[in-house]
Amino acid sequence: MAVDERSRHELFGKLQEVLGPEPAATFMDLMPPLGTDVATRSDVAALREDLVGEATSLRQEISAVRQEIAAEATSLRQEIAAEATSLRQEIAAVRQEMAVMNKDLHKDMELLRFELLAAFRGEITTAITSQTRSMMFTNASLFIAFAGLALSLRVL
Secondary structure, three states: OOOOHHHHHHHHHHHHHHHOHHHHHHHHHHOOOOOOOOOOHHHHHHHHHHHHHHHHHHHHHHHHHHHHHHHHHHHHHHHHHHHHHHHHHHHHHHHHHHHHHHHHHHHHHHHHHHHHHHHHHHHHHHHHHHHHHHHHHHHHHHHHHHHHHHHHHHHO
16 A cells, blocks of 8 residues: 555544644654655564674674784794894804904915015115125225325325
């Protein structure tokens, strides 16, 4: 049975006769306007079942996402731990290489020091030898000159 404006007006008239004008007006104010779909209990129950099903599905999806995130986090932690271990090993290897290089450098510096000392000693020895020769020749020349001078003074 379709409700139209005429049937609503007839209902209002009957309610005024039975209940009186004020309660009839209050009742009509509480009634939904024409053309409005009114939900029945079965509509609400069906909607509730749909919502419960959607909520359950959503909870399952959230649980699956949580599990994926937890697995990914565990995987990332393992990768980070492996990378940290690898990095520590690389640092230790670099430290060992640096220690070897440091020892080699000290050896090279010590060798260079000895080579420089030997070179300086050689140069000093050469310089002293040359100077000594020059002094010997100068002294010999002076001796010969004084001897010649002494002879010439004696002859005179």
